[in-house]
Amino acid sequence: MISIISISQQHLLDLERIAKESYPVEACAVLEGTLTLIDDESSERANVLGIVPMRNADESIYTFRIDTNDLINTYQEISSRNMEVVGIFHSHSSNAYPSLTDRKYMELNPVVWLIYSTLSQNFSAYILDDIVIQIRLEFSSSNHAA
Numbered sequence: 110m111i112s113i114i115s116i117s118q119q120h121l122l123d124l125e126r127i128a129k130e131s132y133p134v135e136a137c138a139v140l141e142g143t144l145t146l147i148d149d150e151s152s153e154r155a156n157v158l159g160i161v162p163m164r165n166a167d168e169s170i171y172t173f174r175i176d177t178n179d180l181i182n183t184y185q186e187i188s189s190r191n192m193e194v195v196g197i198f199h200s201h202s203s204n205a206y207p208s209l210t211d212r213k214y215m216e217l218n219p220v221v222w223l224i225y226s227t228l229s230q231n232f233s234a235y236i237l238d239d240i241v242i243q244i245r246l247e248f249s250s251s252n253h254a255a
């Protein structure tokens with residue numbers, strides 16, 4: 110189970126900018142990187158090494174949806190770079206907590222869900238393990254962005 114997401118300040122700034130540019134429509138992006146075992150190897154850290162901005166097919170201020178073909182192409186691109194999809198990012202104009210719709214998509218995409226609230230201007234990260242669990246967000250010291 111993933112218990113930590115590690116991301117650089119620069120990537121957070123980039124995501125914040127994407128969210129503000131898209132406001133009030135929800136912004137979304139795929140987070141690529143690697144998974145590493147931590148502690149007694151019972152949990153994993155998601156290391157974000159790149160972000161791929163995506164189009165919100167809903168163009169909605171309450172929901173987001175990534176077109177299935179866009180998502181498949183992005184998964185293929187990321188895999189061709191020998192990386193994994195470690196997270197899905199999107200923004201909320203309300204608080205940074207997964208909505209019921211988000212929860213449904215969290216079941217289909219069991220990765221870290223990183224949400225930025227343009228209201229409170231902060232990030233929160235979650236995974237779904239039967240229930241929604243908030244996980245720790247850690248700043249990585251280096252920026253491996255390509």
Ligand SMILES: [Zn+2]
Pocket residue numbers: 172173199200201206207208211
């Ligand atoms: Zn949402």
